[in-house]
Amino acid sequence: MAVVGGGIGGLAAALALSRAGHDVRVFEQARAVSEVGAGIQLAPNATRVLRDLGVLAEIERVAVRPEVFEFRRWDDGRLLSSTPLGAAIEQTYGAPYLHVHRADLVRVLAGAFPAERVAVGRRCVGAVRRPDGAEVRFADGSGTAADVVVGADGIHSAVRASLFGARAARFTGYVAYRGLVPAQRVAGLGLGRRSTVDLGPGAHLVHYFVAAGRLLNVVCVLEESSWTREAWTDPGDPAELRAAFTGWHPTVRGVVEALDHPLKWALFDREPLPEWGAGAVTLVGDACHPMLPYAAQGAGQAVEDAAALAACLTGASAADVPAALARYAELRLPRTTRVQGMSRDNGTRFHLPDGPDQLARDEVMAAAFGLSPDIDWLYGHPVPASSSGGREGARRG
Numbered sequence: 203m204a205v206v207g208g209g210i211g212g213l214a215a216a217l218a219l220s221r222a223g224h225d226v227r228v229f230e231q232a233r234a235v236s237e238v239g240a241g242i243q244l245a246p247n248a249t250r251v252l253r254d255l256g257v258l259a260e261i262e263r264v265a266v267r268p269e270v271f272e273f274r275r276w277d278d279g280r281l282l283s284s285t286p287l288g289a290a291i292e293q294t295y296g297a298p299y300l301h302v303h304r305a306d307l308v309r310v311l312a313g314a315f316p317a318e319r320v321a322v323g324r325r326c327v328g329a330v331r332r333p334d335g336a337e338v339r340f341a342d343g344s345g346t347a348a349d350v351v352v353g354a355d356g357i358h359s360a361v362r363a364s365l366f367g368a369r370a371a372r373f374t375g376y377v378a379y380r381g382l383v384p385a386q387r388v389a390g391l392g393l394g395r396r397s398t399v400d401l402g403p404g405a406h407l408v409h410y411f412v413a414a415g416r417l418l419n420v421v422c423v424l425e426e427s428s429w430t431r432e433a434w435t436d437p438g439d440p441a442e443l444r445a446a447f448t449g450w451h452p453t454v455r456g457v458v459e460a461l462d463h464p465l466k467w468a469l470f471d472r473e474p475l476p477e478w479g480a481g482a483v484t485l486v487g488d489a490c491h492p493m494l495p496y497a498a499q500g501a502g503q504a505v506e507d508a509a510a511l512a513a514c515l516t517g518a519s520a521a522d523v524p525a526a527l528a529r530y531a532e533l534r535l536p537r538t539t540r541v542q543g544m545s546r547d548n549g550t551r552f553h554l555p556d557g558p559d560q561l562a563r564d565e566v567m568a569a570a571f572g573l574s575p576d577i578d579w580l581y582g583h584p585v586p587a588s589s590s591g592g593r594e595g596a597r598r599g
């Protein structure tokens with residue numbers, strides 16, 4: 203089997219498929235498997251799968267377990283809602299909520315998969331169906347055949363484009379300034395082990411510790427129509443960022459002040475796809491359901507995809523592959539479509555100007571203190587039964 207893309211989704215898929223007994227190769231365009239310098243939140247729906255894949259203990263060694271998830275108001279820092287995490291969430295959902303540095307997560311995932319099965323510097327330009335499977339085509343003109351091709355190549359997926367045609371992703375009008383701040387620089391702010399989201403008119407700010415507490419991950423989201431670049435190497439202007447948070451409460455200003463080298467990144471998404479593949483070609487992660495980060499679920503959904511894909515392919519013969527992949531998409535599409543919608547709606551809710559709609563939102567948030575029904579649906583999702591149980595299954599290349 204060939205997985206195109208060595209990000210969180212591709213590595214999780216490669217791991218789940220190889221744990222289920224398949225012979226898997228990963229093709230990554232970059233010169234090394236790595237991630238941007240930023241944090242990621244992993245909710246129990248994702249950590250449950252990672253535990254099933256045998257990598258959770260190692261991730262926990264470099265993660266932070268937050269005690270609470272809180273929303274606060276922009277001008278006075280008043281608490282709008284608070285959800286207990288820590289032991290409470292683990293007890294409820296049987297898996298922890300974690301904050302992780304992305305590079306740590308990718309290192310652990312890649313470390314659990316045979317290095318010689320990962321080819322770097324291989325840019326895929328598409329996948330073509332063949333009677334006995336599919337072929338991945340590369341920019342250097344070469345190709346490789348596989349019985350299953352999994353496109354895990356992100357929002358601008360070449361595999362997706364070869365299946366359904368190339369269409370540009372939608373610029374959402376949001377821009378993220380992002381970076382990591384050494385914990386000592388914010389020691390005076392009393393931040394604690396929390397996931398905090400400060401909500402204000404036209405902007406929000408997320409911060410939490412990663413890397414075993416050594417770094418604070420900061421994401422500031424603004425509405426800006428003129429910046430549409432998506433490169434994690436583009437510097438943002440710290441003065442511009444500070445100006446955008448003028449008048450916000452002192453903790454927010456302290457966090458923004460400490461972020462002296464923010465990177466700037468335009469946020470894109472896409473409408474849900476009606477289907478995820480054809481024949482022996484399928485997709486996982488942002489390649490099939492890119493979403494705004496406002497439910498902190500993009501990678502979590504990619505990890506869920508990985509487990510569902512492995513479960514659907516368990517015991518499938520070559521002739522069964524198209525039906526198994528169709529079942530996988532059928533299983534996953536309604537859930538990821540709902541999460542895409544939740545993420546987009548959160549953008550509108552988070553950025554409401556002060557007024558009647560904001561007051562109504564705050565009332566709902568206050569009433570939802572604790573674990574809301576949406577969270578139950580999101581975090582309580584079970585790992586598909588055979589995601590790691592097919593190790594006896596036939597080995598196929």
Ligand SMILES: Cc1cc2nc3c(=O)[nH]c(=O)nc-3n(C[C@H](O)[C@H](O)[C@H](O)COP(=O)(O)OP(=O)(O)OC[C@H]3O[C@@H](n4cnc5c(N)ncnc54)[C@H](O)[C@@H]3O)c2cc1C
Pocket residue numbers: 206207208209210211212229230231232241242243244324325326327354355356357358359360378380421486487488489493494495498499500501502503504
């Ligand atoms: C600001 C921000 C905050 C976020 N916070 C969270 C969070 O807290 N929790 C969460 O769950 N999610 C979060 N997300 C979403 C999450 O980052 C993504 O959903 C996740 O990284 C998707 O993983 P992926 O592997 O599908 O795609 P990607 O991470 O995009 O990986 C794709 C991989 O494929 C490679 N590739 C691309 N094209 C090709 C090609 N043609 N040939 C070969 N290789 C190729 C790339 O180099 C890359 O390695 C956030 C996103 C943003 C922008």
